[in-house]
Structures are given as C-alpha cells and as structure tokens.
Amino acid sequence: GAGVSQSPSNKVTEKGKDVELRCDPISGHTALYWYRQSLGQGLEFLIYFQGNSAPDKSGLPSDRFSAERTGGSVSTLTIQRTQQEDSAVYLCASSLRDSNQPQHFGDGTRLSIL
Amino acid sequence: GESVGLHLPTLSVQEGDNSIINCAYSNSASDYFIWYKQESGKGPQFIIDIRSNMDKRQGQRVTVLLNKTVKHLSLQIAATQPGDSAVYFCAETGANSGGSNYKLTFGKGTLLTVNP
Numbered sequence: 001g002a003g004v005s006q007s008p009s010n011k012v013t014e015k016g017k018d019v020e021l022r023c024d025p026i027s028g029h030t031a032l033y034w035y036r037q038s039l040g041q042g043l044e045f046l047i048y049f050q051g052n053s054a055p056d057k058s059g060l061p062s063d064r065f066s067a068e069r070t071g072g073s074v075s076t077l078t079i080q081r082t083q084q085e086d087s088a089v090y091l092c093a094s095s096l097r098d099s100n101q102p103q104h105f106g107d108g109t110r111l112s113i114l
Numbered sequence: 115g116e117s118v119g120l121h122l123p124t125l126s127v128q129e130g131d132n133s134i135i136n137c138a139y140s141n142s143a144s145d146y147f148i149w150y151k152q153e154s155g156k157g158p159q160f161i162i163d164i165r166s167n168m169d170k171r172q173g174q175r176v177t178v179l180l181n182k183t184v185k186h187l188s189l190q191i192a193a194t195q196p197g198d199s200a201v202y203f204c205a206e207t208g209a210n211s212g213g214s215n216y217k218l219t220f221g222k223g224t225l226l227t228v229n230p
Contacts (some may be wrong), residue, residue: 003158031216042203044157056217063206091157095216099145100165100207103218107159 002026004106006092012112015084021077021109025094032075033049034091034102043091049075050097079111087113120202124225133191135224137204140185144208148218149189152175153200161189161202191226199228 005024014075017103025032036048045059048070049069064082069075079086089110127133141146145166150158164171164178166185171178177190187204205218 006157012173033216033218042222043205045217048216050216059217076153080157093157102148102160104160105150107157108153 004092004094006090006106006109007110008109009107010110012114013082014114015082017082017083018078018080019111021079021090021092021111023075023077023092023106024095025073025092026074026104029096029104030072031095031096031097031101032069032104033095034075034077035091035093036061036071037089037091037108039088046077046090082111082113083096084113088109116164117200122223122225126227126229127194129194129196129228129230131194133194133198133226134188135189135192135202135226137187137189137203137205137221137224138185139187139219139221141206141208141219142182142185144185144206145159146207147178148188149176149230150203150205150220150222151198151200152198152203158203166208169210174185194226194228196230199226201225 007022032049035043037043047067048056063083064080067077089108093105095101095103115171148163149161152158156170157177162173162178173191179188201223204221
C-alpha cells in the first residue's frame with residue numbers, strides 16, 4: 001500500500017491476555033519504529049529496527065513487551081500478560097533510512113485492557 | 115508551546131488568520147526537527163522538517179523557523195483553514211539521543227482550533 005498499515009485498528013482484551021499488533025511499513029523503507037501514545041500525551045519510543053542490525057529495544061517498558069520484524073518488512077509487537085496501564089494507542093512508523101529522514105506513521109492500534 | 119502535565123496548550127484562531135505554534139526543546143545536540151499534525155483517531159502526519167544547518171524552511175502554506183540559540187522551533191500556518199484543526203507535535207533527534215539520531219523525542223503537542 002501507499003502508507004504504513006497497522007492492524008487491528010482497535011483491540012479490546014481482558015487483563016492478563018496476550019496481544020499481538022501488526023505493522024506493514026511503506027515498501028522500500030528499511031527503518032521501522034514502534035511508539036506508544038497514552039491519552040493526551042506525546043509519543044513514547046518503544047523499539048527500532050533497521051535492516052539486519054540488532055534492534056534498539058531501549059524503549060520497551062518491561063519484559064512483557066517484545067517485537068520482531070520478519071524478512072525486513074512486516075513487524076509484530078507482542079504484549080504478554082497485559083495490564084491496564086498498557087492501554088494506549090500503539091503507533092508504527094517507517095522511514096527510508098534511519099538518520100535525518102521523516103518517519104511516516106500508520107493510524108495505530110487502539111488497545112484497551114479491561 | 116510545550117505543556118507540562120496532561121493539559122495540552124491550545125490555540126484558537128479565525129479561519130483565514132495566520133497561526134503560529136511554538137515548541138521549546140532542551141537538547142542542544144538536536145540536529146533534526148519535524149512537525150507533525152495529528153487528527154483525532156489518526157496517526158501523526160508529516161508536515162515539514164528542518165535540519166540544524168538551516169533557520170527557516172518553507173512548504174505549502176507552512177513555514178518552520180528554528181532558533182538554535184534559544185532552542186526554539188515554531189510552525190507558521192498561513193491562511194488557516196478549518197481542516198487545519200488538529201494537534202500539532204514537534205519532534206527532535208540528534209547525535210546524543212542515546213548515541214543514535216533516529217530516536218525522535220516528541221513534545222506534548224498543541225491543539226489548534228480553527229473557527230469558521
């Protein structure tokens with residue numbers, strides 16, 4: 001597609017369940033990012049992938065969060081044993097390369113933990 | 115400008131007026147800056163960027179000004195339209211963002227409301 005695609009757009013789940021969020025970046029973009037946006041807040045960096053390099057996981061808030069990127073394209077963000085504080089919009093972005101390039105965002109997955 | 119806490123700064127303008135949205139940043143090593151527009155239920159949309167070797171850049175109806183001396187960034191929107199109503203975020207990155215220059219640091223955002 002023309003832009004970054006994320007699915008599902010909305011996810012409601014019970015506390016303690018695992019969730020998996022998907023991101024399909026813009027074709028040809030080598031860099032992929034995950035951010036989290038809580039209500040009324042700015043964006044919080046979670047993780048970054050660039051090509052075959054080791055990902056930068058420094059923004060992941062706990063070991064319940066993990067992400068992978070298969071084949072240098074699609075990425076999945078997994079949250080295990082979800083907690084209510086995990087409720088947020090999870091945004092994915094991609095860029096042509098990493099440095100000094102605008103990151104283009106998808107519309108996010110709105111995650112609600114009951 | 116930047117907010118402290120959960121309350122977004124707001125700017126309300128009349129249709130056709132010019133709008134100026136401000137952003138202060140703290141990292142003197144930041145060398146790349148972006149403005150994003152976010153509408154309700156959507157992801158941030160890229161508007162314009164500027165590198166630290168410039169102090170002004172213009173796009174279609176938008177101008178970004180960078181003052182590195184006082185670490186201040188502004189977005190000017192000419193002839194503001196109702197469709198410009200959204201939250202506007204500034205973002206920055208630089209060589210000392212954890213040793214990388216890809217990790218964007220976002221401000222809390224400014225809510226722009228355009229009255230017809």
